[in-house]
Structures are given as C-alpha cells and as structure tokens.
Amino acid sequence: MSDLQDRMKQAVAAAATEQIKSGMVVGLGSGSTAALMIQALGAKLKSGELSDVVGVTTSFQGEVLAAELGIPLKSLNAIERIDLAIDGADEVDPAFQLIKGGGACHVQEKLVAVRAERFVVVVDSTKLVDTLNLSFLLPVEVLPGAWRQVQAQLAAMGGDAQLRMAVKKAGPVVTDQGNLVLDVKFAAGISDPAELEAAINNLPGVLENGLFVNITDQVLVGEIVDGEPRVRDLVKR
Numbered sequence: 001m002s003d004l005q006d007r008m009k010q011a012v013a014a015a016a017t018e019q020i021k022s023g024m025v026v027g028l029g030s031g032s033t034a035a036l037m038i039q040a041l042g043a044k045l046k047s048g049e050l051s052d053v054v055g056v057t058t059s060f061q062g063e064v065l066a067a068e069l070g071i072p073l074k075s076l077n078a079i080e081r082i083d084l085a086i087d088g089a090d091e092v093d094p095a096f097q098l099i100k101g102g103g104a105c106h107v108q109e110k111l112v113a114v115r116a117e118r119f120v121v122v123v124d125s126t127k128l129v130d131t132l133n134l135s136f137l138l139p140v141e142v143l144p145g146a147w148r149q150v151q152a153q154l155a156a157m158g159g160d161a162q163l164r165m166a167v168k169k170a171g172p173v174v175t176d177q178g179n180l181v182l183d184v185k186f187a188a189g190i191s192d193p194a195e196l197e198a199a200i201n202n203l204p205g206v207l208e209n210g211l212f213v214n215i216t217d218q219v220l221v222g223e224i225v226d227g228e229p230r231v232r233d234l235v236k237r
C-alpha cells in the first residue's frame with residue numbers, strides 16, 4: 001500500500017469511528033481499512049471515550065484483532081440487533097452498489113451488513129468506479145467439491161472464473177468457512193448488479209458472492225487534497 005493510500009484509509013477509518021456511540025452493537029468489517037477502524041475503536045474504549053460497545057466480527061482477522069484490543073465480542077446468534085456496521089469495499093459504484101470479498105470474507109460481511117440498522121462503507125478514492133467489475137474481479141465463495149461445476153456454469157453466464165490461489169501456501173485460498181473462492185470477470189462489467197447477484201447465488205454449490213446490492217447507507221471516501229487527507233461523504237446517484 002502506498003503512503004498516500006494509507007493516509008486516506010487512516011482518515012476515513014477515523015471519521016467512521018466517530019459514528020460509534022457508547023452502548024452500541026457494532027459490526028466490524030474486514031480488510032486493511034476496517035482494521036484501522038477497529039484499532040481506532042479499541043483506542044477509544046481503552047481511553048474511556050467510549051464504553052459498553054459490543055463488536056460483531058466478520059472474519060478470523062477481525063476476531064483476532066478485536067480480541068487483542070480488548071473489544072468485547074458477540075456472535076450473530078447472540079445479539080438482538082446491530083446498530084451500525086462499518087466495512088471496506090473493493091469497488092463502489094455511483095448507486096452505492098459494491099464489490100467486496102478481496103479478503104475472501106464476503107459471506108460473513110454480508111450477513112452483518114444486512115443485519116445492521118446502518119451500513120457505512122469506508123474506502124479510499126481509488127475504489128470509486130462507474131461500472132463494477134471492469135477492474136476488480138467478483139469473488140464467489142463455493143463448496144470445494146463444486147468449484148469446477150460452478151466455474152463452468154459461470155462461463156455459460158459469460159463470466160471467466162479463476163480459482164483464487166494462496167500466496168504463501170501451495171494450493172487454493174480457503175475461506176474462514178472452509179470453502180474456495182472463484183474470482184470472476186464479466187468482460188463488459190456488471191450492468192445489473194441485483195440480477196447478477198441473485199443469478200450467481202442461485203447456482204448450486206455457491207455460498208455467496210461479493211455483490212452488495214442496496215445495502216449501503218453511506219459511503220465515506222478518503223482522498224488527498226492539497227497534499228492533506230480529507231474525508232468526503234459521497235452523494236448517491
């Protein structure tokens with residue numbers, strides 16, 4: 001990550017953390033931007049600026065980090081509500097539709113996002129796009145025994161799907177649920193995210209895909225203006 005991108009992420013994570021109030025149940029997203037937000041929350045709980053906050057994590061990564069910072073956690077099954085969820089994204093279009101799952105965490109991320117009263121997305125300005133999937137591949141979590149079948153069915157739908165491979169391990173990326181990830185490219189991009197989200201999730205063997213459609217309430221964008229980090233509250237179109 002470049003220093004500029006890091007500064008944009010720091011600024012937007014800090015701005016989102018301002019929305020967390022004492023007593024809230026907060027969905028804690030995954031990825032580098034969400035991790036900065038979790039760190040900021042941990043610092044506020046430690047200093048006493050906030051109290052009685054309960055976190056609901058969306059990944060093993062978030063669970064480990066929140067535990068290290070002493071943030072009390074509960075599972076989705078143990079809470080009555082989520083007041084606010086804050087998470088990063090890989091692409092954001094003008095209608096606030098998203099591609100997520102760059103960290104292969106989109107199954108739990110979507111569960112938490114749809115449950116939250118308010119879902120706030122934190123991104124740096126490099127994530128804003130006009131059309132989804134032209135530059136970032138769409139992650140699809142699949143059962144290990146079904147990946148070739150799903151790959152073929154995605155090809156029939158016009159998607160070039162490749163199995164995501166691990167970097168420091170021989171073999172595929174294995175999700176927190178023990179499944180595999182196909183990263184899919186539709187050559188012309190995604191023109192109807194709602195239709196595609198439903199069509200992919202309808203394929204047997206698919207657990208969830210990374211299209212987040214009509215879930216997002218607010219997008220905070222970190223950018224650099226005159227050499228300084230600034231946070232923009234994106235207007236939905």
Ligand SMILES: O=C(CO)[C@H](O)[C@H](O)COP(=O)(O)O
Nearest residue numbers: 031032033088101102103105
């Ligand atoms: O969806 C995600 C993980 O599954 C992340 O939120 C997304 O990949 C953005 O990550 P980062 O903030 O590191 O750019």
